[in-house]
Amino acid sequence: MAVRHRLTSVETVLEDGSWLFTVRDSRGDEEEVILVPCDDDDRGPVEAWVNRCTHEEQRLHREGVGAVIRDGGIVCPKHGSVFESCSGYCDNGEAANTTLVDVGIDVEDGEVYLTDDDASFLREGGTSDDDGDGGPSSTSHVQF
Template sequence: MTSGGRPLIAFAALEEGGFAEAEARFGNDAESLILHRDGDVVRAWLNVCPHAGRRLDWAPGKFLKSKDGLLVCAAHGASFELVNGDCVAGPCRGDSLRMVSVEVVDGEVRLVQDAPSP
């Protein structure tokens, strides 16, 4: 994998423990991504619930977080842990979100340049 992919968001704009939505291009396809910051680490997944293929946000870029710190799908209530994106409750239990490789470079969250298409 090579650094220097397209910037998605400024690292400082992503609140600690918070979520953001960003658009990324994979070939000719634009995909919505969920970004989550945990300290100095940012993780990203496709913004698609494995249960029904719908976006997880309740409004563009607005995500639900449970009291237990899980990402919750606004459509059907599936709950995902925030390390691997595994569904731990709800209709897609045992499935997981599709992870996308990102890195923090020069204060920006960027796609890893050679990340495979999801």
């Protein structure tokens, strides 16, 4: 079983809209993970997903900007695909019929804990290998 590591509070995720952290995955690579609000009584108040669109290597959460959440979905800034924040499933755009990679968490007494056997916490925030300015090379005509 994974070592349980406290990440942040549910309140912080709800107030900020998303929360970014970095883990070391089972292959030894650094991977960014986002916490996002989830309004589903069966799942809990937040969910954790690998910070990458399933269509292309595109971050969904950017430091300084956060993740764009619209109508309960995480919007890919490159093509505009929307992933349901509770299930990770996308039914539209370039990423249609795919699901984000989940990361195991637990919520207890308003605190969020990393519990994934395949991930060990490294730090709050993202990896250091950003794409220049960290922004997407957008081909979308989606406006917010």
